[in-house]
Amino acid sequence: MTAREEVLGRIRRALGEDRAEVPEIARDYRLTDGRDPGDPALLDLLTDRLEDYKATVVRCAPADIGGAVTTALRTALGEHSPGDVVVAPGLPAEWRPDGAAEDDGRPAVALADHAATVTGVSVAVAETGTLILDGSPLCGRRALSLLPDCLVCVVEAAQVVGGVPEGLAKVDAVAPLTLISGPSATSDIELERVEGVHGPRTLIVVLVA
Amino acid sequence: MTAVFLGIPTAPRGVGHLRGEESFPDAARGALRNGQLRANLGHATSTIRGKRAHVVGELTDWAQLREAGRAIKAATMARLDEHLIALEEQVTARGGTVHWARDANEANEIVTRLVRATGTTEVVKVKSMATQEIGLNEALEAAGIAAHETDLAELIVQLGDDKPSHILVPAIHKNRAEIREIFLRTMPGVDPGLSDDPRKLAMAARAHLRERFLRARVAISGANFAVAETGTLAVVESEGNGRMCLTLPQTLITVMGIEKVVPTWRDLEVYLQLLPRSSTGERMNPYTSLWAGVTPGDGPQEFHLVLLDNGRTAVLADEVGREALHCIRCSACLNVCPVYERTGGHAYGSVYPGPIGAVLSPQLTGVEDNASLPYASSLCGACYDVCPVAIDIPSILVHLRGEHVEAQTRTTPEAAAFRALSRAMSSPRLWRLAQRAAGLGRFLARGKPTMPNALPFPASTWTRSRDLPTPPAETFTQAWAREHGG
Numbered sequence: 001m002t003a004r005e006e007v008l009g010r011i012r013r014a015l016g017e018d019r020a021e022v023p024e025i026a027r028d029y030r031l032t033d034g035r036d037p038g039d040p041a042l043l044d045l046l047t048d049r050l051e052d053y054k055a056t057v058v059r060c061a062p063a064d065i066g067g068a069v070t071t072a073l074r075t076a077l078g079e080h081s082p083g084d085v086v087v088a089p090g091l092p093a094e095w096r097p098d099g100a101a102e103d104d105g106r107p108a109v110a111l112a113d114h115a116a117t118v119t120g121v122s123v124a125v126a127e128t129g130t131l132i133l134d135g136s137p138l139c140g141r142r143a144l145s146l147l148p149d150c151l152v153c154v155v156e157a158a159q160v161v162g163g164v165p166e167g168l169a170k171v172d173a174v175a176p177l178t179l180i181s182g183p184s185a186t187s188d189i190e191l192e193r194v195e196g197v198h199g200p201r202t203l204i205v206v207l208v209a
Numbered sequence: 210m211t212a213v214f215l216g217i218p219t220a221p222r223g224v225g226h227l228r229g230e231e232s233f234p235d236a237a238r239g240a241l242r243n244g245q246l247r248a249n250l251g252h253a254t255s256t257i258r259g260k261r262a263h264v265v266g267e268l269t270d271w272a273q274l275r276e277a278g279r280a281i282k283a284a285t286m287a288r289l290d291e292h293l294i295a296l297e298e299q300v301t302a303r304g305g306t307v308h309w310a311r312d313a314n315e316a317n318e319i320v321t322r323l324v325r326a327t328g329t330t331e332v333v334k335v336k337s338m339a340t341q342e343i344g345l346n347e348a349l350e351a352a353g354i355a356a357h358e359t360d361l362a363e364l365i366v367q368l369g370d371d372k373p374s375h376i377l378v379p380a381i382h383k384n385r386a387e388i389r390e391i392f393l394r395t396m397p398g399v400d401p402g403l404s405d406d407p408r409k410l411a412m413a414a415r416a417h418l419r420e421r422f423l424r425a426r427v428a429i430s431g432a433n434f435a436v437a438e439t440g441t442l443a444v445v446e447s448e449g450n451g452r453m454c455l456t457l458p459q460t461l462i463t464v465m466g467i468e469k470v471v472p473t474w475r476d477l478e479v480y481l482q483l484l485p486r487s488s489t490g491e492r493m494n495p496y497t498s499l500w501a502g503v504t505p506g507d508g509p510q511e512f513h514l515v516l517l518d519n520g521r522t523a524v525l526a527d528e529v530g531r532e533a534l535h536c537i538r539c540s541a542c543l544n545v546c547p548v549y550e551r552t553g554g555h556a557y558g559s560v561y562p563g564p565i566g567a568v569l570s571p572q573l574t575g576v577e578d579n580a581s582l583p584y585a586s587s588l589c590g591a592c593y594d595v596c597p598v599a600i601d602i603p604s605i606l607v608h609l610r611g612e613h614v615e616a617q618t619r620t621t622p623e624a625a626a627f628r629a630l631s632r633a634m635s636s637p638r639l640w641r642l643a644q645r646a647a648g649l650g651r652f653l654a655r656g657k658p659t660m661p662n663a664l665p666f667p668a669s670t671w672t673r674s675r676d677l678p679t680p681p682a683e684t685f686t687q688a689w690a691r692e693h694g695g
Contacts, residue, residue, distance in 0.1 A: 190381075
């Protein structure tokens with residue numbers, strides 16, 4: 001007998017012949033927040049939650065995204081050469097800092113040579129301060145938002161939803177997804193939270209409204 | 210129905226870390242004498258209790274989420290075979306390979322074989338309870354493969370040649386000064402002026418592991434959840450070491466207990482709210498990675514999923530104890546447990562300490578191999594109150610105590626005592642005599658409210674660690690007779 005057959009057989013013996021009907025799951029928790037995506041109160045909540053976890057939030061108008069990204073990078077990196085920044089392949093041209101490199105599918109570890117990354121997001125969850133990146137050209141592959149030490153994510157107002165159920169409903173379950181809530185952190189020493197371990201130590205969110 | 214009756218084996222002996230070398234009371238005695246340990250645990254558990262209570266209080270629908278979390282797990286277990294088959298189908302359709310392991314030995318063999326096939330002799334690891342349970346690192350080491358733990362706490366434990374003592378924070382028993390000392394002693398090239406500031410210690414770990422991540426060809430992880438309908442796996446973490454392992458190497462091997470499957474994608478909307486708030490006391494943990502099979506151009510191009518039984522089906526066979534399989538490994542029950550807070554995790558002898566460990570370990574191994582654990586609780590119920598999936602741990606503890614007593618073939622002193630008590634209590638005459646005899650104990654107490662600790666055996670086994678009140682001068686029946694003339 002194969003291990004598969006044996007384990008499945010054990011489960012069937014454990015559960016017995018007469019299996020009871022499985023009741024429907026009552027999903028009477030909050031499925032929506034009641035506010036529409038992009039509601040100003042949701043943008044404030046997202047900002048508050050991101051800042052609580054030591055992310056930086058800068059707000060800008062739709063016409064000023066490129067300028068806001070460039071300013072944020074200068075603040076985080078100081079004077080730097082344009083090639084220190086690498087952006088997701090699908091990032092709109094007007095969001096890109098001048099001279100930034102584009103992730104062209106080079107070996108993932110080569111991304112570690114860059115100081116900062118700029119990506120978009122798929123959806124943002126206000127209540128938990130969570131950005132969801134889905135591996136699309138706008139968000140880039142997973143290593144892109146991981147290896148450079150500074151991550152800049154551009155979030156458009158209409159992408160901001162209230163709670164976790166709304167956020168997960170908007171993404172593709174079989175895409176490579178990364179949920180990011182603040183910079184990399186640890187609570188492993190005396191259960192006190194410290195920001196900055198292996199992932200980006202700086203997270204800047206450019207919130208467009 | 211029991212696993213023994215159905216011929217379902219428990220986790221085998223001689224491999225993995227589910228059994229301690231001594232009983233809980235013996236192991237706890239040493240831990241209780243360690244003042245530093247108790248101070249570290251007291252500090253850490255009180256910090257996390259406060260944070261958890263704060264973020265749980267923020268959600269107006271916590272009770273409904275908790276009930277949904279419980280109901281989804283119960284529904285999953287009731288159709289576990291069907292969900293595992295669906296998961297296998299989905300993972301395979303998306304380019305992954307699924308392996309089944311009856312027990313720890315088989316899982317270790319599968320992983321060792323897969324690593325060998327890549328030709329590498331070192332792997333990076335994401336913190337995983339399942340791989341600790343089966344002793345995978347030791348099995349790999351025996352095969353000449355070095356397994357590097359990358360979670361900060363696991364790294365501290367590995368470098369310190371120590372054992373994990375908490376599900377979420379395995380190095381909770383060490384304070385910052387002790388961790389600094391371990392790093393100075395074991396990290397090649399570490400700055401000798403390293404301070405004990407947690408931020409500086411985290412930076413030292415970053416520097417130590419960075420190069421390892423970039424050169425790793427194989428990673429090994431566990432899984433927090435696996436969605437049957439989509440084949441999506443989830444790893445919940447904070448530091449980014451998980452993302453490094455799940456993203457950079459060419460080959461990813463995930464070892465997952467069969468109870469980690471959930472039926473639908475929507476189920477994650479419940480657990481991704483319950484888990485972070487219950488474990489680290491955060492609204493959301495910094496990073497959650499979700500993937501289904503292999504994605505061309507993004508992440509590992511070879512993915513293996515090992516489905517592990519190792520006693521889980523034996524737990525499933527027990528209709529009361531089965532609920533222990535609902536555990537999502539948040540560790541909230543450890544942080545509120547008055548017993549855990551004083552003894553720490555090592556005393557439990559298993560990788561699963563605390564209240565959940567006291568119900569899970571004896572069921573995975575068979576209660577005879579962890580017989581003292583169901584008694585490692587005051588049954589106060591704090592664990593049940595905080596459990597995000599409402600596992601009734603106290604009831605399972607009592608159930609397992611019953612099972613342990615039933616299994617005794619020889620008469621124990623306790624059983625003899627209770628048999629004598631039962632005889633006395635069913636005869637008014639014997640009962641009065643017994644009460645009068647107990648009243649004689651007052652002479653030993655010499656007017657003190659409790660009896661002396663040094664009573665002769667076998668009474669000493671009770672009084673060594675507990676106060677026995679001095680019997681009253683007069684029983685209730687005697688007082689009633691005196692006042693009411695009965």
